[in-house]
Amino acid sequence: MRIVSVRLRSLVAAFAIACVAFATSVPAADLSQVAPVDLFQVSTIAALSAGLYQGEMRLADVARHGDFGLGTLDGLDGEMIVLDGVFYHAKSDGTVLVAPDAAKTPFAQVVFFQGNLDFGPVDGLDLAGLKAALTAQLPDPSRFYAARVEGTFASLTARSAPAPKKPWPPLAEALKTQSLFPMTQVAGTMIGIYSPASVPGLAPAGWHFHFLSADRRHGGHVLKAQVAKAVAKGDIVKVLTVSYPDEALPRRGTAPLPAGAE
Secondary structure: OEEEEEEOOOOOOOOOOOOOOOOOOOOHHHHHOOOOEEEEEEOOHHHHHHOOOOOOEEHHHHOOOOOEEEEEOOOOOOEEEEEOOEEEEEOOOOOEEEOOOOOEEOEEEEEOOOOOEEEEEOOOOEHHHHHHHHHHOOOOOOOOEEEEEEEEEEEEEEEEOOOOOOOOOOHHHHHHHOEEEEEEEEEEEEEEEEEOOOOOOOOOOEEEEEEEEOOOOOEEEEEEEEEEEEEEEEEEEEEEEEEEOOOOOOOOOOOOOOOOOO
């Protein structure tokens, strides 16, 4: 694995270049009032989309970089949810288990969550409305962020896909076998990572949410949601560290993800 640290200031290079920085579109004084966090990422969405599902890093090692985040497990086996320092595995059969330290991930994004941005109540919003409301409050949308939305949800649909067989298909194909888990009147936490549109090969642009119910029995990637009563907090990312995969991207290219798959 090649590990690259990125200080997020102004965009000076493309996704494949080691040093990437981000432009600041608001006065520095505004940003200086908010304590930042560091984001650690295993692999890239370009690699995952192309079908590189081999586990790159043990969860015990990922845990040294964050206690909050999301991703998937070795072989694209279900969805990974990281909350309060615990790594959960939301499987395609609907069960949620605590993932062992020795398990590996081919893609993950984690931070040590502080909640230094107060987004306030988000009552009554659907998923699109929630994403729009959070984005509108970002001090600088050209940066990465983490968000925690906690409360009750009138309805929420999560998904998880089973591990595909080798030879591994592109992500868009693999997700065609996903299982959907509709929930109603469920309490829990949405774990979100926001990635700027300026680096589409690095991470899914915009907000990417996973969900874990308060009883830790249900979860997955969020496809739909209707908030009943919840509050949201977040963190702005100062430094991004990426552990690039050892394997090269397949030359077959990547298929576009289906709507809502990212």
